[in-house]
Amino acid sequence: MKGITNISVNIFIAALVLFMLPLPIFAQQGERKFKNISISSYEISVHEFEKPFMKIDAKGTKRSYTKVYIINLKGDFGEPSAIPVDIFIGDYKVPEYGGTKDGIYFRIYDEKLLEDLENKQFSYGFQNQKVKTFKLRFTPNALRPFKKAEGIGVISF
């Protein structure tokens, strides 16, 4: 009994000592494995607005559109972080995109832009700098007619 008491006291004391120790101010570090940003494929769909859609373009000007092309890029675009992955088609930087389960999506409102980007390669980068250009090319003409857009990316009123 005495021995048990001693053990209990010792455990209690050890716990007390641990409890009394100041919290460490420095942390332990872990490890991460490298995962490349990748683009494997893409799809284009189109959505026609019921009424003209007003949007501010990259120059800050309001413009009206009747339809929008929705491009779904498939691949690995990393975990959400402070510095976004930039996506390029040729030298065109996609100004706005959102995530999907298997990649990202973005819209092109301007028919002419769609044409201008024909056959340009996809690239990714950060802070307006390209890091890697993929063999995959953007060929909307080969994919026409586009299917009607559904689900994510569709703008409804």
Added chain:
Amino acid sequence: MKFLPKLGLRKIQRHCRPNRNSFRVMKLFVIVSSFSILFTGCCHFCPPKPCKPSLNLILQDSQGHSVDQIEIGRTLNVGLRGLEPNRSYRVELTDDIGQLVSFYQLTSNRNGLIEPAPVWYHSGVVGCGGYREESERSSGSGSGEETPVILAPRKQYTFRTLDEAHGVLANRTFYLTIRDLQGTVIGRYPLPIVRERDDSPPHFYFSNAQGCLMNSFIKNRDFVYLTGRNVPAGATIQIFLVTNQYGWRPDMRLRDVRREYQNKPHIIRLKENQTTFTEMLWQADLIQAGAYDAVVRINRQELTPKLFKDDIVTYTLDTGMMVQFLSYDPPWVPGVDFDIAGRMDKNTGYPYFEFHDVFEVGEEMWGSVDPAMVPASHPGGNYAAYYVIKHSTASSGLDDETEGLEIMPMKEWCINFSMIRIWNNPSLGEYDIVVDFGEGDDIFNVGTDFIDRSTDIGAFVLNDPSTSPGPFTTTPYSYEPATSPVSDPLRTDVSSYFNSPDYRVTETMDKVPLRGVGYYPNGTGPFPLVLIVHGNHNPTHASHTGYDYLCKLLAEHGIIAISIDENFLNGSVSGEMDARAIVLLRHLQRWREWNNTPGHTFYNKVNLNKIGLSGHSRGGEAITVTNLFNTSLHNASDSDHNFNFNIKSLFAIAPVDGQIGTGYAGTPIVVNNADYFIMHGSHDGDVFTFGGQKTYDRAFPNASTADGFKGLLFVHGAIHNYWNEEWASHPTNDGDFITSSLTQLNDIPQQDIGKVYVSAFFQLTLFDNESSKALKALMTGDVTFSSIPSGVTLVHQYSDKERIDLNNYEEDHNSSTGSYTGVSNAPSGLTPFIDDDITGTWSWSPCGLNNPYYIWNQTSGVIAGWNVTTSNYEINLPSTIGSLVNTYPYLSFRIGQIYENPASLNPAGANKDLSIQLELTSTPTPQPTHTLKVSNFDTLPYPVQTNLTHPYYCGGVSQNVTKSMMKTVRIPLRSFVVNKSDWDLIDVSKIKIKFNRSATGLVVIDDIQLTK
């Protein structure tokens, strides 16, 4: 009673003899309390009044030698150890018939110690100094007596010469009595008075040609002599005449103030049987106003001008001597800008004592009077007392707020009141400090007494800004739209700014919720409003709840603080920055509405003239975009864009840069109309590109149009995520991508730092009271608070709203031109020396920084390297600068060590030091001021090396992302002329940066300013 002559200690027996029963109780107590102490580190079972330790009496002469009697001519310093903490005591010296000779009254510190302090200067020998002798003669007293006229009431036992003192004092016994302020005598000790003995230590003092003690000299009238007594016969003696300072330590440099002895020592050799001498040191026409010490070295071969352990300094605890101008009468307006309060400089070196106005509750406050600030015409007195009084109450009488009044005897001819601890445990408030000449008469005598300050506040005693609970009780508050109707005003349309939400987001961008959670202070208000906004993260995890610790704290300090939910803009998204800002502005619209809505919780409770924003990561840029859109997109006739809020201040936590979109893509934001602060960690593995440094550099580019201050805090060891409690709880964090020789901080200490700075920043920028304004000292890095974890390196940058840019290097890349009209620069012996754009841009392919100096700035500046200690950088100033020094009392510059890979000019891990000196226009030659070590004001740490191995960046290959950080060094201009009453900063003509304290070095320099 037993002497401990080696230590100069006397043990005072205390009457503490427990009887047998109490002894048994004590035994039990010892056993129990030992057990308690063993495991808890404190004594829970101690009785309220345990037996006190013995009292020790410390007796020293002015050189710090232990003594057990008074030698005629020598100063008696008395210290006490083992007192009750925080209590005042009087130490009285009485003669053999009980008449008071001299006394002091001091307060023991928290450990029951009174440090040695003078009780009796020179055993009453006042010598032959003083300006009054001259003035009395010239006024026609005509007595022709050589005895100086002493205007202050002459004390008994004051003597002109040693011989006079010998005649009165020799072989008598005086008594030292220690009593508390209730009059209880704690101890009484006889002190024999003896003539100087043959085996007494050598004794040196300033004198006239006849060897008569002189404490002060008049320029153009008096020659300065040094008299030595009891010197070893035939000794070789080196003499250094140096500027007085508050303390001396071995290895300190000895700079002789006499031109002829600046490069060779002043040496005298005594004859074989000669043990006394009187040596002329300085001619009357050459002496300069100021306060000085003499350092004497006996029989040593070394001529090195640095202090050796056995060198003798004339006086250690008080000023050696002063030189004054009879004709010099500084604009003596009692109470105006007369610094008294201060703290002991934690760094070694000159000055040890630093005048300061800001203290933390509980931090020891010290007081001092710079003798050079005291006009020659001041009447002085026998005693002076330090009062700490409530601000602006001096005229109604002196009511000391401290544990006790400090009263010290004054040295004849030389007002000197150095290094007195005046308040052990200061309490919250705004105070003035008064030096009352007299014995504590409780009256402020205008024209005689000193006050720090008469119009401004002498000393602020502040709570740690992160003190919790704060002065306000708080109420949690949250808001969000109802599920229906969808037209709830707490939903808003941001689809024209961003319309590509992540697939995990359930909201549509034309009806995003205005959801906030936080606290408000209980009270009538109106209260300032702070909105905090998170950055990007997985949208399925709430981010906005991660700043609860900041919101609660701000509310406790009188600020409505709400964390904004922008989770619907999070995820794998790009291009949403503008929407983040618009959401914030739409929240502000709601708050304006509520403040104007009778019956609402916040009706008339929000001070809409005091709005602050804080943002983290992408939110850190979003607040600057908000500030921009607040005016640029404001349209009073468009309800969606009717903004124009009074946004006063912006606190960015590890912000990104360059993600603004609509109409501004590629146009960097320049903050120029709100106080702006950035906090960033060295171990940030997310925004490792350090956008905040660039936004800092760009902010307030022009001194004349700056409408706010900017500051930056770089926290060694801090990561990106830990400033958000939700992000911090994730199993992995951005810090995992960083490897460094410096271990990463844990979340709690990192958040503790954030709490102090966020709270202080918003109190400083959103409140108008003087105590809040005093928190500027935290932003500049001049003060710290106890809740900031010790051992963490904090690098501050600061640029005041009110400043003169002498060199910001933006005007051109010519090494000789300055930024302010008439300023020119002259580098000498610096290799490399580069005056250029020093913008650091991270290249993503191939990965690496675009400059070899690891600089991440966006500015122009100077790179300066040296490998000879004669290298310097001179900034020549136009005469117009002199008129600005009163308005801009600090010299400020950014400087930092450059990281080299491999190390070359900067040894890895070592702090860097250099010197700064001013030059004053003077005839026939310019007058150099004191040379000040930068390390006395700030440390220049070696950059913390960090490597990034990120799963998505740079092919997963480790990248060196070390930051060569500049920090802002602020030096009070007054420090350059302290103790030199005839050096006038109005004559400043040059700033010299001397690279003379490290054999080699490589630094980056920018933003040389005169500033507030």
